[in-house]
Amino acid sequence: MIPNVLTIAGSDPSGGAGIQADLKTFGALGAYGAAVITALTAQNTRTVSGVHLVPPDFVAAQIDTLFADVRIDALKIGMVATAGIAAAIADRLEAHGAGNIVLDPVMVAKSGDRLLDANAVDTVRRRLLPLADVITPNLPEAGVLLDRAAPATLAEMRRAAADLQALGCQAVLVKGGHLEADESIDVLFDGHDYREFIAPRVRTANTHGTGCTLSAAITALLPQRPGIPSAISDAKAYVSEAIAASGALSVGRGHGPLHHFHRFWHEETMS
DSSP: OOOEEEEEEEEOTTSSSHHHHHHHHHHHTTOEEEEEEEEEEEEOSSOEEEEEEOOHHHHHHHHHHHHTTOOOSEEEEOOOOSHHHHHHHHHHHHHHTOOSEEEOOOOBOTTSOBOSOGGGHHHIIIIIGGGOSEEOOBHHHHHHHHTSOOOOSHHHHHHHHHHHHTTTOSEEEEEOTTSOSSEEEEEEEOSSOEEEEEEEOOOOSOOBTHHHHHHHHHHHHGGGSSSHHHHHHHHHHHHHHHHHTGGGOOOOSSSOBOOTTTTTOOHHHHO
């Protein structure tokens, strides 16, 4: 059975991040994608010039209407923007007994523009994090969620993963992309064991939407794999391939997008 998977996130009109990246990823990995929009952004590969928030009650209405009709096998939460939106999402997911939840605590865009109000961090920490099967913070996000300096070493990543998992989620994947190293190392902790996921670092500016794509890939694969580590391993491989293939695209003059359909588009079919 083809899984139905949901993204609850903001829109990126440039197509590299947000719900657009999520839906591309879902489709590329064999899942049917649905979307609940939390915010509209005016955004390209270089900047976010504006954000128009969806009222929390309408975010809730989207979730309720969707769950009333569609079986949701997994979902990811991306950009929530405000405490009100975060609380509305938590309320409705609790009411519907949603499971297979991936939380990507989106705080700052690749351009450096902030996408989460400072006063919303506590709501994300208290209301959304305990609902998650997996959370996927990068190093700065892990630091903000723990109210301390961002991890700067592998040992600090492991400590951060354990401390975040103690806040109530099932598992934590701390992403090490911000570390200066020849390899990209992510650390998973499930309350019992640590596991590292390692991939060669691709030297490219085409990294717009990397975090969105990884969390979406994990979401798409959770219903299709025997467990969280397997879903993460295959998701990371997909993202690494999408980054490596991104040079085939020519989108914008800043941080370009990943090539989400690298497994399906080939030069001979585009000539």
